[in-house]
Amino acid sequence: MEYKILITEPINNKGIDYLKEQGYEIKMGSGISEDILIKEGADCDGILTRNGNITEKVLTACNKLKVVSMHGVGVDCIDVEAATRLGIQVTNAAESNQRSVAEYAIGLILMLAKRSIHYNNGLKSGDLEVRKLYGSDVSGKTLGIIGMGNIGTQVAHIASYGLTMNVIGYNRRIGGKKQTEYALLSDNLEEVISSADFLSLHLPANPSTRHIIGERELSLMKQTAFLINTGRGEIIDEAALIKVLSEHKIMGAALDVFEGNLPKPDNPLLHMEHVIVTPHTAAFTTEALERMAYQAALGISEVLEKRPVSYPVNKLSDSFVENTGIAAIMNYYRYEFGNKY
Known part of the structure; x- marks a missing residue:
């Protein structure tokens, strides 16, 4: 099945390339306001965001939405409670920075x-x-x-x-x-x-x-x-x-x-x-930004392909397995080095 992913702001190419390799269509967003997200996310199965204002209104309006993934650790800008009620998985890049x-x-x-x-x-x-x-x-x-x-x-x-x-x-x-x-x-x-x-x-x-x-x-x-x-x-x-x-x-x-x-x-x-x-830059190293983009993209793929989620923020049901990061490490090595690992 072909899925469409909205990326609300520019991210490192490692995340974009990973999503493209899964066969997903990428839509680059033009803004992070509620109105723009509703318009641009309406036909999307997943949203990857850095600072997007992912409110309950956005989550409700984007009725194809299955997953919202945070490019980073903090999810202050996402209404996680509403996402859980609506059956939308929220993931992040928990080990990135x-x-x-x-x-x-x-x-x-x-x-x-x-x-x-x-x-x-x-x-x-x-x-x-x-x-x-x-x-x-x-x-x-x-x-x-x-x-x-x-x-x-x-x-x-x-x-x-x-x-x-x-x-x-x-x-x-x-x-x-x-x-x-x-x-x-x-x-x-x-x-x-x-x-x-x-x-x-x-x-x-x-x-x-x-x-x-x-x-x-x-x-x-x-x-x-x-x-x-x-x-x-x-x-x-x-x-x-x-x-x-x-x-x-x-x-x-x-x-x-x-x-x-x-x-x-x-x-x-x-x-x-x-x-x-300093201007909220502690997490922004070259290496951390690569990890953020990859881990955020990984979360989207895991949800859409119904695999165990490496970095879940919310728990929807017992079918969403919260693991300790082993799957994430293995997925990373498979991505970097092919099926050798």
């Missing part, structure tokens, strides 16, 4: 500790006195991690084994404390925050995590501590963070994400010398 984001977070930690931005900006402006501003070592310092999922755990591994940092991670499900080889896990959020010399956030955006770091939580941080956020902007009360940074109640911050996605030009965080800002 974990290492990339983890490396980025570690890089930000080192930049903050070593005062790299201060030295760079000072020297470029001719201020040699910037040499008198001293950085610090991270070895022996405490890294607090909120969000001990795949990315947070990789950050913990790098920090512990590679940088000999003491790592304490927040995990509300463990019921007390648990010492692992690479981190002390605790269900006490206040303890993690107050212990940290560097506090790194790796949480998704949802109602339970919104503003989990607010004025009270920020007040628990050491005055010498740094905050790093490569998770989602909505997990921090941005107004409270601006206030704390303006009053120098913490040493500084490094932010790759902001409330409402990218910040407006007048956002005070963009103009503070003790804050490093």
